[in-house]
Amino acid sequence: MQSSGSVQRGGKSIRVYDFRSEKKTAKCCNLETTGLDFNRFVQLIRKEFQLRKNDVLVLTTTDRKVLTPDRFENLPDGSTIYLLKQKHQDLPCATEEQIDFTPHYNTLTKSGASVYYASEDQKSLPYALAELIDNSLSATSKNKGVRTVEIQMMFDETFGKPAVIVLDNGCGMTSKQLNNWAVYRLSKFMRENSTVASENEGYVRPDPVPRSLNSDMSYFGVGGKQAAFHIGSSVRMISKPVGSPDVHELILSKDEFERKEKNKEYVYKEVIRNRKPGDSTHVKEDERCLRPLIAEEVGKESFTAVVITGVKREHIISLKNDFNMWTRELAHIYHYYIHGVNGNDMSSCPPGSDNPSIIDIQITLREKPNKCPCAINLREVESDMQTQYINAAKDTFEFRASTGPDNGTVEGILRYHPFLYDKETYPEDPSAKQDTAEEDDLGVESGLLNKARGKRPIFECFWNGRLIPYTTVFEFDWCSQPSKGATLPPECYSRFSGVLFTDDRFEVSTNKLKFMDLEIKLRNKDTIFSTVVKGQKSAKRSNIQKEFTQWLQSCHEKYDKQVKFLGFKETITREDV
Amino acid sequence: MQSSGSVQRGGKSIRVYDFRSEKKTAKCCNLETTGLDFNRFVQLIRKEFQLRKNDVLVLTTTDRKVLTPDRFENLPDGSTIYLLKQKHQDLPCATEEQIDFTPHYNTLTKSGASVYYASEDQKSLPYALAELIDNSLSATSKNKGVRTVEIQMMFDETFGKPAVIVLDNGCGMTSKQLNNWAVYRLSKFMRENSTVASENEGYVRPDPVPRSLNSDMSYFGVGGKQAAFHIGSSVRMISKPVGSPDVHELILSKDEFERKEKNKEYVYKEVIRNRKPGDSTHVKEDERCLRPLIAEEVGKESFTAVVITGVKREHIISLKNDFNMWTRELAHIYHYYIHGVNGNDMSSCPPGSDNPSIIDIQITLREKPNKCPCAINLREVESDMQTQYINAAKDTFEFRASTGPDNGTVEGILRYHPFLYDKETYPEDPSAKQDTAEEDDLGVESGLLNKARGKRPIFECFWNGRLIPYTTVFEFDWCSQPSKGATLPPECYSRFSGVLFTDDRFEVSTNKLKFMDLEIKLRNKDTIFSTVVKGQKSAKRSNIQKEFTQWLQSCHEKYDKQVKFLGFKETITREDV
Ligand SMILES: Nc1ncnc2c1ncn2[C@@H]1O[C@H](COP(=O)(O)OP(=O)(O)OP(=O)(O)O)[C@@H](O)[C@H]1O
Ligand SMILES: Nc1ncnc2c1ncn2[C@@H]1O[C@H](COP(=O)(O)OP(=O)(O)OP(=O)(O)O)[C@@H](O)[C@H]1O
Ligand SMILES: [Mg+2]
Numbered sequence A, B: 001m002q003s004s005g006s007v008q009r010g011g012k013s014i015r016v017y018d019f020r021s022e023k024k025t026a027k028c029c030n031l032e033t034t035g036l037d038f039n040r041f042v043q044l045i046r047k048e049f050q051l052r053k054n055d056v057l058v059l060t061t062t063d064r065k066v067l068t069p070d071r072f073e074n075l076p077d078g079s080t081i082y083l084l085k086q087k088h089q090d091l092p093c094a095t096e097e098q099i100d101f102t103p104h105y106n107t108l109t110k111s112g113a114s115v116y117y118a119s120e121d122q123k124s125l126p127y128a129l130a131e132l133i134d135n136s137l138s139a140t141s142k143n144k145g146v147r148t149v150e151i152q153m154m155f156d157e158t159f160g161k162p163a164v165i166v167l168d169n170g171c172g173m174t175s176k177q178l179n180n181w182a183v184y185r186l187s188k189f190m191r192e193n194s195t196v197a198s199e200n201e202g203y204v205r206p207d208p209v210p211r212s213l214n215s216d217m218s219y220f221g222v223g224g225k226q227a228a229f230h231i232g233s234s235v236r237m238i239s240k241p242v243g244s245p246d247v248h249e250l251i252l253s254k255d256e257f258e259r260k261e262k263n264k265e266y267v268y269k270e271v272i273r274n275r276k277p278g279d280s281t282h283v284k285e286d287e288r289c290l291r292p293l294i295a296e297e298v299g300k301e302s303f304t305a306v307v308i309t310g311v312k313r314e315h316i317i318s319l320k321n322d323f324n325m326w327t328r329e330l331a332h333i334y335h336y337y338i339h340g341v342n343g344n345d346m347s348s349c350p351p352g353s354d355n356p357s358i359i360d361i362q363i364t365l366r367e368k369p370n371k372c373p374c375a376i377n378l379r380e381v382e383s384d385m386q387t388q389y390i391n392a393a394k395d396t397f398e399f400r401a402s403t404g405p406d407n408g409t410v411e412g413i414l415r416y417h418p419f420l421y422d423k424e425t426y427p428e429d430p431s432a433k434q435d436t437a438e439e440d441d442l443g444v445e446s447g448l449l450n451k452a453r454g455k456r457p458i459f460e461c462f463w464n465g466r467l468i469p470y471t472t473v474f475e476f477d478w479c480s481q482p483s484k485g486a487t488l489p490p491e492c493y494s495r496f497s498g499v500l501f502t503d504d505r506f507e508v509s510t511n512k513l514k515f516m517d518l519e520i521k522l523r524n525k526d527t528i529f530s531t532v533v534k535g536q537k538s539a540k541r542s543n544i545q546k547e548f549t550q551w552l553q554s555c556h557e558k559y560d561k562q563v564k565f566l567g568f569k570e571t572i573t574r575e576d577v
């Protein structure tokens, strides 16, 4: 079964080419056949092409299958058939056949499946959820007050079937925008948001901001749909745009796609429900978890709720069991949105108080009627790698890279994690099991290597302020251990971590898991690195390698506290105490 | 601009809801407005809803924008509007609004871009080409005689604009199948290949064959389109199916999509050209490289040619410059299709002579009029990793893994690469630059580790006989160096390489770059490994670890030729010779 081609919208017209003569041009007719059975159709053809009584009639499809009553019945509107002398004769001239190749609905329902499957490491869920958070951050970017994103895992079945809800207090969508939301691959760069062309506000690139925290993370027109159908089998969008009294609702569901395909209906038609806030008269019993959500609409200026149902069993299990893992991963991705440009510096309290446009990302997991829901604000997570790096750092080194003609700018920070008495303070990645396994295998020799950063790459990379989890940058020439002539102990070169911040002059993959060209651009010989002191690019053309080495030297001298016991003699048990 | 919604197919009907009363039901009319201007439309409404002279008329769109003549003109067919008392009043009852959300054509033209972008390692081209070769291998799987796939890079501009051509002598496509080819995400599992349902042959899973070389590599309904639009901006499919005298041609092109969108035409309609073989009357001058191709059609029973034009400049450059790299990569991917189940064992000549269903994958690169084209049969490539592993191996160890309830079976081979006098014979990966860079950085301590296999994973993984390049399996418990009680020198454990062969019970990602679940399934505790001796699974339940260790031991004793010079005294220059 397929959604294309054979959708019949009423009439049925068949195009017939007459190839009984060898002439280089064929007679071609469009015959209206609505209601005709095969016999009457054959009569029509005999008349139309003036066949004589004894003329044999070879009618075939364009696949050269002889037309039978059965095949005739099944011909879709607009089909082409041939009137031939012989079933296998050559075509004296070319024919043209209209086809329809509308993408199959799997485009929407299956696209997420392999996109978020992250090299078997089971982390697909946070990355799918991140797409929905991206959308909420974009939508709330112009909020006057606090920006909130609530992620509710409604797995307590006393409230109906399991649902994943993402609710934000952003600008919402008009019904036209909600329609656009549903169009796969329609990015904001090519979108009409109004029926009147002159009323369209074109896309305006946001002004540069520190760490590129511009909240602009909608790029490809796929994220929301991919994420929703990766998590479940149905998604209900509920949205109220600023300045309109109406709430708009749209449901896309796999079951409905399948039903339409079966009935040969066009699959990409749906109905948006426009209603007043608070009106839940249309909500069925098994979706009663929607009722409180809808009741709360009243009085809100604008909002968007994404309600995913048909949540896959394996996802429910891992959302429950790995709560800490996936909330930590989300806190990592949005670290600088949650904590502001300086990140989660726990020594300066209260956290986030210096952040004017505060963003609350609140997660709630409801499991059982009598069990208290797990709830966490991502700002409270302290185990994410950025929080760890920031708080284990004794000093930082800021720089900037300008890449060639496209004016790309990358902000960078290095953070020094000293050796303190008996251990390195370089943070461990709590979710990196594989690494540890490998280390164990390598046995003793690797002991030395795996101190501090070990073989891990130096830089995590953020795009428009959010982490791109699968791209890391190993190192740059100027911050790697020199092969000869080093004045510093080699270990120092593994005692710093790093972050890179780019804006959208650097491209990311459609699933936002990888950069496309970051490393290539950075390694380009025309890329210029310079130090940044107190937010100011250093005036003179600086020698980054020299300044970095000085910084490293001073870090080592100031912060590393290695106690060496030299010349051990014996252990004395003091009997006098 | 967008392809959905506003396509106007003639008439224009507008649905009007009357909300002037507070009743819970509204009067709703569909008004036929074709040809009406705004004033006449307003009159129609006044009449239809029996408005009195003095009644104020508030007409808004569903976005609550007051209808103006301009907005009225732009309303697409099927739009909904409201007749209100006040612009911002509540809706006393819900309204329903029809929308169309046909995927944007970027679905076809952009999907490849990030899919093949392989973590910045520039290898995207071979993986895109592989999708086209996959299709050709599937299409030729039932060939009686030799199976040929010809890849022609036509970059000699004296033949017209640059083109990439993939030509095979497979079963070809009927016009219905060619239509299906164009439907994004329509996989063979849900496809009608005939207009008559009863004539559809459903998908039949191929019988198990050694190394899963079943030529069945069409799975998701995306590969061909993604690959073509990743390489260029236009693709012409030319195909003649077995048993039909006609050649079918279909062109999909980005320019044409854009043109249709601009004209508000439906973008997913196209024309298939049906013609006799050899007829190139429709070919334009700048595509004259097609003429010899079309001339050669005459007499062929069936074939398919994929002709990609608008080839991106950067691709032309890297196809020219990295010819060895990408042909090696392709030879690697299809190693076992090209060389047969035992791979490219260069000691048994002539190569491939024991392979009944021989497959020729021929690559030609034409650059300049006077320059001889570069041509290579992938079978001649000797630098691909599998060829290297096979020929550097002194002994092999075969095993099989059966995974749980889904009956998955994985065939596996380990190959021993001994130490010979002064060096390991474990092959180096010619395309792995990164690795070497890292090794250098690590300096002396790593010297020991990086001998032989070093930190590379043991297993390359093949799915239905073709390499899945981004999935490797590091090791299994039973073949890793035991942490204590080892009887063999530790280096032995890094002197073997491995291959795994799976069929499609193991899933791969849509771009065929990664397995979804291979490692997880293999590490499952219910997975049973057993040794295979001479193609037979060992009868008794074997202890794989024991048998592996014995094999390793015997390999070490038989093949490792390490010469140790003990007790060096001095170098004597012999003056007597
Ligand atoms: N929570 C929301 N609030 C308001 N508008 C939204 C929201 N979520 C989605 N949208 C609108 O729907 C559009 C489509 O969303 P979707 O995530 O599918 O693609 P995208 O964000 O445009 O691109 P990407 O593939 O990068 O995510 C968005 O561009 C935005 O205009
Ligand atoms: N060279 C060819 N010869 C005959 N049929 C072909 C050829 N190439 C493609 N087809 C047909 O077109 C269909 C679509 O091809 P496409 O590569 O786009 O997707 P697919 O092969 O079905 O799935 P995948 O995404 O795994 O590649 C194929 O399933 C096959 O039926
Ligand atoms: Mg998005």
Ligand SMILES: [Mg+2]
Residues within 6 Å of the ligand: B131, B134, B135, B217, B218, B219, B222, B223, B224
């Ligand atoms: Mg394919």
